[in-house]
Amino acid sequence: MTTSKKKDFENIFEGKRSFSSVSSVTDYLGKQKKEQETEDYQQNQWHHILSDNSVPAADLKHILYKVKYDILFEKNQKQRKLLIGISAAAASLLLPLILIFTLNYQAGLRTQNTNKLVELHCPEGTRTKFTLPDGSSGWLAGGSSIAYNLDFNQARSVSVNGEAFFDVRRDPKNEFTVEMNDITVRVLGTQFNVLNYNDDPISEVVVLSGLVQVAGNEKQFQEQLSSNKKLQFQSEENKIVLSNVDASNYTAWKKGRLVFSNENLEEVCRKIKRYYNIEVELNPKDIDNQLFRADIEIGPIDDLLNYMSLALPIKYELINQNQNKTEKGKPQRLIISKK
């Protein structure tokens, strides 16, 4: 470890984030270099912090809550996994937070070869991280599912119903394809968000970095999108809308945040429906097209509704559609009307 590198690490620790220091530390850690002296130095920093009583306390209760939630969720899934009897070999293909997954042996009735399909579902009102066999990763939103063939590495192709974020490992020789109900997205290596629920005529692609190619499945259009571009396809009217957006707003959900950036009530309601798994009714349907802005953590729905009713001239009613408390199954119903 040279003295200058040591100085760079020290600077970072003292909060002096100069160009040269951050560049040097980024280079060392980013290239996954390992020099014994630097390793020792970092380990010493950790030991120093462990014994330092002046380390400021941080409020991390919400993090503990998230960890506990993930643990509980995995436990439930494990029990479920046992019930549906999944082979251990297939399980090893998938990384930690995957929720439910099933192996379908598509009988070779229609096709010659028996393709083994891996399918992941993310339950409503949650989100989950996934990793694909080629090292690409991503997040699956609530109520969404993703499927791919076991021979994925030969042809990088997945199908998605719902909303997902992809961070695709770059491989110029092997295109990565996302197939959805109305559209298909092709990339080499990039980060982007896709949205296309099978029962919804609206599909969307938002690019965070790199370049993606989007095409309608009935060859209605083919477009190239670069970063911070959004393509929306309305299959009923056969119409595409291209716009410039702040892509990070569209991927906030993977961090458990919900961002509305000047969206009208109709769009807001669509999001609420998906993220909270409730039925939403706008009354009257053509309620004032007020634009709504918010950046909130996805928590109890009442928090959001309270905030909405303060910011917009609306009132709301939340109805539990189940007959008694023990009955579950029917989602809650939300009615939004004029104040």
Add this chain to the structure above:
Amino acid sequence: MTNRQPNNELELIQKLKAGDSAAFETLFGLYAGKLFYFVNKYLDLKEEAEEIVQDVFLNLWKHKKEIRSEKAFKSYLYQIALNNIRNYFNKKLVQEKHKQLIAQNYLFEKEADADELDYESVIKKVDQLINQLPPKRKEIFLLSRKEGLDISEIANYLNISEATVKNQITSAVAFLKKAAKETGLSNTLFLVLFYY
């Protein structure tokens, strides 16, 4: 009384190994703050640092049975955190390496002190320079520098000729040289930087 604390912790770790969630919470209370402090020193980004802490403790729970000693426990926390920090910087490097290169030369030309200027503000300045490129040119330039694609790959991908890609990159370089001139930079280093 002095060795009450360590004994206590050993006990907690043994309880954790047995799957005691209260012990897990206590250990979280004892170490999450310090871990966050350590990670955030590197990242300087609260949300990302919190995500790493979350991942570390989730992994701790999953591998609780493998922890042998108190010392192993602490280095386990550290190792997962460090791996996560490395992954974070690996992504940052992919995203910002080309900007760092531009910035290095920019600062050298300006005879500005890279030890004095704040990293984020320098990168922002480079972003501004790149953003002045016309959209298509910017896209091709970034595909070549940021995504590391070569000319034939870009041509193939965008379905345009290699000559067009070359022209666009040349124009991008010319544009940036001009932008550099206007901000008071000389050409020489940009020539070196954008030579392909």
